[in-house]
Amino acid sequence: MPVFSLWLSTQITSPASSYVVPIDKTNLANVAWRVDFDNLFKGKQNEYKFCRVRYNLIGETFTASTPASTDWTNYVGYLSVSLPSTFQADVTNGTILGLTYPMDSPITGTSVHCMFNTTMSDIGVDIITPTGVQQMNVAMMSWITNAPISTMQNYSLLLAFELYN
């Protein structure tokens, strides 16, 4: 049951490796990367039937609204990835990896927030094992509009793909 991990950051401005290339980060709530999954899995995907995905998300700070209490409602949502899944109820915006939500920055109190969530200790979600070189969109979606959250800051995302039988 090997785990393959992938670091994505909207701060990456040029290819950080041959595995991950940022394609379009014009909208930080819907960023596209080109990912070489064959290079990442190195053939191990042929030994396992299933692929489970978990993530660790952490974003840069943004200024709280006035009143700040509206930020929770405005920023709660879910992390969506364009990799297909036959293990999830169909939704219109890709595969839902898990929830996202804002919180007060752990070092600057209540005037600024950041996005945060981890599913690394959760059960995760299953997707069809991705292959080849493909464009992967990662989007932070609003739980109200089902559209990308409008004012997103730079963020980092550690994705963990667990292959298993």
Next chain:
Amino acid sequence: MSEEVYSLCLSTYSTQPDPRNIPINRTNLADVSWRVNYDELIPQEKLTEYKYCRVRFNLSFGPKTLVWNTQLGYLGANFQSDYNAPTTCMPTILGVLYPQNNPTNNATNQVITRTTLYEIGVDINLSSLRGQQVLQLKMCNDDAFTPMSNIDLDWEIALYFQLYN
């Protein structure tokens, strides 16, 4: 699942180095190297008994004044890994790092205390854990290229190697 866990505790303090785990370069505390004898840590027959090795860590550093967006990044290591998309900064990404307020001094200064013990962890090449090697740990910015700045306090880390099939 058959498994065993081997652990290694490292500190950047050099005054009383453990003779088995000697820091050899701590000029830049965001980029520290140790000489580790893996043959003493892990019985070599275990390298054929098990197929995989998953690494988790428990890190403690600080306190000092830290900035969320500046000290947001990841802990990289020079472990050989066929399970990790390497970045320009380091070949293996062990997990996300971020500052928080000092638990004993609240908002006047910050610490980085981070554990991945309850997360899925990352896989490295078990077969590479042989003999005496230089283990390099680097705190990298989320842009995946540069070591963090302003890491000028000593720190300690426990690494856990989970061998499994």
